[in-house]
Amino acid sequence: MTNEQRERITTMRQCGIGYIKIAQELGLSENTVKSYCRRQKSVVTTKEETTRCAECGKLIDISKRSNRRFCSDTCRMKWWNKHPKADMPYTAFCVCCGKELHMRRKGERKYCSHHCYIVARYKDGGGND
Numbered sequence: 491m492t493n494e495q496r497e498r499i500t501t502m503r504q505c506g507i508g509y510i511k512i513a514q515e516l517g518l519s520e521n522t523v524k525s526y527c528r529r530q531k532s533v534v535t536t537k538e539e540t541t542r543c544a545e546c547g548k549l550i551d552i553s554k555r556s557n558r559r560f561c562s563d564t565c566r567m568k569w570w571n572k573h574p575k576a577d578m579p580y581t582a583f584c585v586c587c588g589k590e591l592h593m594r595r596k597g598e599r600k601y602c603s604h605h606c607y608i609v610a611r612y613k614d615g616g617g618n619d
């Protein structure tokens with residue numbers, strides 16, 4: 491592999507281009523590109539467009555959505571199951587069923603679920619929200 495090819499792989503990976511496409515573009519095998527990228531991983535991690543999944547530690551791309559904290563919905567659910575009240579310093583009670591609620595901002599939620607919201611609206615004739 492030439493230095494130029496290495497540079498192009500790095501640039502293309504940073505643009506989010508897949509291994510197969512890069513391999514075709516540079517006339518290399520997919521495995522060559524992959525193993526090169528694997529060795530370069532430590533370099534890529536220092537870039538600011540990436541962060542680590544709060545659950546599994548996997549590297550995630552945050553160039554499009556900077557508030558991402560998890561690599562997948564599965565990890566997000568796992569994490570929230572372990573930390574159900576994290577980031578939720580405020581508590582209140584569902585105005586419909588009385589269940590305890592946790593919220594990020596005071597007064598953010600009035601109902602424990604969409605179901606309670608609907609039920610409460612029916613009870614009030616829909617006008618008291």
Ligand SMILES: [Zn+2]
Pocket residue numbers: 543544545546547548560561562565
């Ligand atoms: Zn994850």
Ligand SMILES: [Zn+2]
Pocket residue numbers: 584585586587588589601602603606
């Ligand atoms: Zn409720």
